[in-house]
Each structure stands twice: as structure tokens, then as C-alpha cells.
Amino acid sequence: MRQTKAIKDSIDVARIQADFDRLALLSREEWDHNSHYHRFILKQVPPYSRSALEIGCGTGAFVRLLARRVEHVLALDLSPQMIRLAQERSASYANIDFRVADVLSLEFPPEQFDCIVSIATLHHLPMEDILSKLKTALAVNGTLIVLDLYQARPADSFTLLAAIPINILLKYLKTGRIKEPQEVQEAWAEHGQYDSYLTLAQLRHICRAVLPGAQVRRHLLWRYSLVWKKPSR
Numbered sequence: 001m002r003q004t005k006a007i008k009d010s011i012d013v014a015r016i017q018a019d020f021d022r023l024a025l026l027s028r029e030e031w032d033h034n035s036h037y038h039r040f041i042l043k044q045v046p047p048y049s050r051s052a053l054e055i056g057c058g059t060g061a062f063v064r065l066l067a068r069r070v071e072h073v074l075a076l077d078l079s080p081q082m083i084r085l086a087q088e089r090s091a092s093y094a095n096i097d098f099r100v101a102d103v104l105s106l107e108f109p110p111e112q113f114d115c116i117v118s119i120a121t122l123h124h125l126p127m128e129d130i131l132s133k134l135k136t137a138l139a140v141n142g143t144l145i146v147l148d149l150y151q152a153r154p155a156d157s158f159t160l161l162a163a164i165p166i167n168i169l170l171k172y173l174k175t176g177r178i179k180e181p182q183e184v185q186e187a188w189a190e191h192g193q194y195d196s197y198l199t200l201a202q203l204r205h206i207c208r209a210v211l212p213g214a215q216v217r218r219h220l221l222w223r224y225s226l227v228w229k230k231p232s233r
């Protein structure tokens with residue numbers, strides 16, 4: 001797809017790493033549009049999962065929830081600062097293996113993970129390539145769970161508008177503020193100028209080819225989820 005090729009061509013791993021090193025140092029790990037969906041994501045984790053992978057774990061807020069449900073978790077992030085903070089904050093979790101890595105440069109043994117999760121990360125990667133890779137790494141009957149941002153279209157307008165007052169209310173109730181501090185806003189704005197997202201139609205098109213049967217849902221706070229259970233052959 002042209003959009004996917006454009007994303008692939010524009011990926012600058014060093015810049016993404018530098019952006020997230022900067023954002024890690026500003027992070028407070030509080031309620032945000034991603035953590036709002038942690039409970040939803042946890043519900044998709046297959047019971048009795050032994051081995052899980054999280055890609056783009058950031059400072060580790062979700063991987064600590066996952067580690068209470070799964071015997072062993074491998075948590076990857078491109079940013080050394082994110083992984084440093086994640087390790088500090090997860091010192092009591094012996095079953096999480098944190099690693100600084102670009103997921104695209106790793107080879108996973110086939111059918112290794114019962115569960116693979118990625119939150120707000122896959123838009124930094126060529127979607128078809130990464131979904132194919134994760135499909136191979138997922139065990140039969142395992143589940144892939146993605147939460148990420150999408151490029152809105154006019155059909156999404158009502159949801160986008162409805163989200164604004166709800167976001168302000170939730171942000172205030174959960175953090176006591178309605179805005180991020182200035183330096184955090186600036187760091188996200190500088191990072192965001194290079195971000196690009198798939199539309200839901202583009203994502204569904206890719207899923208039909210790579211992950212037939214995947215459930216793609218639009219959520220209120222500018223996110224979609226993709227849930228795919230790997231069928232037995």
C-alpha cells in the first residue's frame with residue numbers, strides 16, 4: 001500500500017529513539033489516552049498465558065499489569081531511557097525481561113508467545129511487515145492485541161468531537177489538570193510532526209491480507225484496537 005510505503009520510507013529510528021529518550025525524562029506515568037484502555041487490553045489476554053511480549057513498553061506501566069497474569073514477559077523498547085525507568089519502576093517483578101531493542105531488528109522463534117501486546121507503538125513501524133512478523137511469533141491460540149492511533153476521516157468526525165469534552169473531564173478527574181506542562185507539550189509537538197497514521201480502512205485492508213478475522217474497533221479517545229487470535233492450522 002502507498003501509505004505503508006510512505007511510512008516505511010519516513011522511519012528514522014535514531015530520531016524516534018531520541019524523541020522518546022526526551023519524553024521518558026518528562027514522563028509522570030499517570031492517566032492518559034493509552035492507560036485508559038489498559039483494562040480493555042488485559043481482558044483480551046488469553047487465560048493461562050505463559051509467555052508474553054510487549055513491544056514499545058515505555059516506562060512499563062502496562063507490562064507490570066501483564067506480568068501479574070503471565071509467567072514471563074519480554075518487554076522491548078527502542079529508548080534506553082524508557083527501559084531504564086521501566087526497570088527502576090518494576091524492580092519487584094522478577095518475571096519481566098526488559099530489553100533495549102528495535103523490534104524490527106530482532107528475530108523471534110516461531111510460535112514463541114501466547115500473547116503479544118503493543119500500545120501506541122506500531123504506527124512507528126511498517127504495518128504489514130510488523131504484523132506478519134508478530135503473526136509468526138505468536139503461538140497457536142495465542143492473541144495479538146494492538147492499541148494505536150489512527151488517521152481520522154470525515155466519517156470519524158462525530159467520535160472525534162464527542163471525545164473532546166469527555167477527555168477534558170477525564171483528564172481533570174484523573175490528574176487534576178486539563179493540560180500537560182509546557183515542556184511536555186513541546187516535546188510531543190516536536191515528535192508529532194513526524195508521526196503518520198493509517199486510516200481504519202487502510203488498517204482493515206492490511207488485516208484482511210495478513211490477519212484474516214482480526215477485530216478492529218474504533219475507541220472514543222482517538223485510538224483503535226486490533227485483536228487477533230491465531231487459529232489452529
Ligand SMILES: C[S@@+](CC[C@H](N)C(=O)[O-])C[C@H]1O[C@@H](n2cnc3c(N)ncnc32)[C@H](O)[C@@H]1O
Nearest residue numbers: 020034056058077078079102103119120121124
Ligand atoms: C507513544 S510511546 C508508548 C509507550 C507505552 N506503550 C505507553 O502506552 O505509554 C511509543 C514507544 O514505542 C517505542 N518504539 C518506537 N519504535 C520502536 C521500535 N521500532 N522498537 C521498539 N520500540 C519502539 C518508543 O521508544 C516509545 O517508548
